[in-house]
Each structure stands twice: as structure tokens, then as C-alpha cells.
Amino acid sequence: DGGITQSPKYLFRKEGQNVTLSCEQNLNHDAMYWYRQDPGQGLRLIYYSQIVNDFQKGDIAEGYSVSREKKESFPLTVTSAQKNPTAFYLCASRRARWETQYFGPGTRLLVL
Amino acid sequence: SQELEQSPQSLIVQEGKNLTINCTSSKTLYGLYWYKQKYGEGLIFLMMLQKGGEEKSHEKITAKLDEKKQQSSLHITASQPSHAGIYLCGADTGAAGNKLTFGGGTRVLVKP
Numbered sequence: 410d411g412g413i414t415q416s417p418k419y420l421f422r423k424e425g426q427n428v429t430l431s432c433e434q435n436l437n438h439d440a441m442y443w444y445r446q447d448p449g450q451g452l453r454l455i456y457y458s459q460i461v462n463d464f465q466k467g468d469i470a471e472g473y474s475v476s477r478e479k480k481e482s483f484p485l486t487v488t489s490a491q492k493n494p495t496a497f498y499l500c501a502s503r504r505a506r507w508e509t510q511y512f513g514p515g516t517r518l519l520v521l
Numbered sequence: 522s523q524e525l526e527q528s529p530q531s532l533i534v535q536e537g538k539n540l541t542i543n544c545t546s547s548k549t550l551y552g553l554y555w556y557k558q559k560y561g562e563g564l565i566f567l568m569m570l571q572k573g574g575e576e577k578s579h580e581k582i583t584a585k586l587d588e589k590k591q592q593s594s595l596h597i598t599a600s601q602p603s604h605a606g607i608y609l610c611g612a613d614t615g616a617a618g619n620k621l622t623f624g625g626g627t628r629v630l631v632k633p
Binding site for chain 2: 413415440442444449450451452454457459465467497499501503505506507509510511512513514515517
């Protein structure tokens with residue numbers, strides 16, 4: 410089946426620890442996105458990538474980092490500099506501008 | 522104010538009744554996307570609108586984009602418990618970059 414997978418479903422972070430969230434797509438989409446969703450709120454864009462080896466900061470990039478070494482993969486690292494990382498993280502992809510953006514199932518990050 | 526405003530923020534409707542959600546933009550909408558989300562899950566794509574005056578329907582859900590392309594509405598007829606969830610609108614506003622702006626979401630509860 411074509412789609413977007415995210416792992417893990419739940420992730421626990423200790424103080425001072427970096428953690429990496431995985432996002433993989435087999436839709437052959439060029440663009441990929443990471444969003445953060447806090448309770449009762451909409452989506453805020455963290456980073457996005459329009460092509461391999463290129464990415465741009467979104468509205469809330471501080472404390473996060475990404476890489477795009479392969480077309481199908483766009484991992485997000487939540488660094489220790491992100492002081493309030495508890496949230497629901499959503500990955501999305503899109504074939505081209507003006508087309509539909511599709512979402513993965515999400516990863517919930519909790520701080521121990 | 523936010524670039525994309527959704528109203529209401531939440532609503533409770535009796536099963537069998539109709540409901541309407543609005544999405545208003547401060548900029549021209551070049552593409553408007555409606556999604557549904559169940560708690561703790563990813564976003565499911567419902568419909569995309571691009572042309573002023575466009576209207577699309579799927580089962581009991583109808584979405585419209587007004588002629589001036591700055592407002593969209595989502596209408597559910599004869600609501601059912603399966604319609605409960607969070608509805609989000611996302612928009613292409615022509616801003617630089619291949620990215621969407623999202624509204625804050627509308628939480629829908631259907632009372633049996």
C-alpha cells in the first residue's frame with residue numbers, strides 16, 4: 410500500500426536528550442513536511458523539504474533539526490534545546506505545489 | 522489575527538442535525554483543503570477546492586469556496602456519530618514556498 414509511515418507511535422525523552430522521529434513515504438512525492446500539534450490547536454510548520462538535500466525552516470524551527478538524504482525519508486530530531494517538546498508530531502508529503510498534502514499517523518512525544 | 526480562521530472552535534450537534542464549519546482567510550485562497558482528524562491520529566484528506574464558486578460533495582459532506590476565494594464552508598447533512606472529530610482547513614495562499622497554512626481546527630461532537 411502507498412502511504413506515509415511514522416515511527417515510533419509514542420516516544421519518551423529524558424532531560425538533555427536528543428530524539429529522532431522517523432518519517433518514510435513511498436508515494437514518490439518530492440515535498441515533505443513536519444508539523445507540531447499542541448492540544449486544542451492547529452498545525453504549526455517546523456521544517457519542510459522540497460527536494461533531496463534541501464530543506465527550509467518553518468514557523469517554529471528552533472530546537473529541531475532535519476535531514477533529507479533520500480527522497481522517501483525525512484527524519485526529525487528534537488534536540489535538547491527544545492525546552493517544551495511534548496506534543497503530537499505529524500509528517501506529511503506532497504507531489505507538487507497546488508496538490509493535496511497527505512499525512513502520516515503521527516508520533517506523540519512525551520518528556521520523562 | 523491568524524491568517525486562517527476557523528469557526529466555531531467547537532460544536533455539539535444532535536445526531537441527525539446539520540452543521541456548518543467556516544474557514545476564513547485574510548489572503549486570496551489559491552487552494553483550500555479540508556481534513557478530518559480523530560484524536561491521536563493523522564489527518565484524513567476530505568476535499569480540495571481551487572476555483573471561486575466551486576462546490577464538492579462526498580457522501581453527506583459538502584464543501585464550498587466562495588467567489589472571492591477568501592472563505593470556505595464545510596457542511597454536514599444529517600450528522601452521524603462517525604462525523605465526530607476535528608476538522609481542519611489548510612490553504613495555499615500564494616505565499617513563497619511550497620507550504621500550507623492551517624486553521625486552528627473545529628472540534629465536532631455528535632450526540633446520539
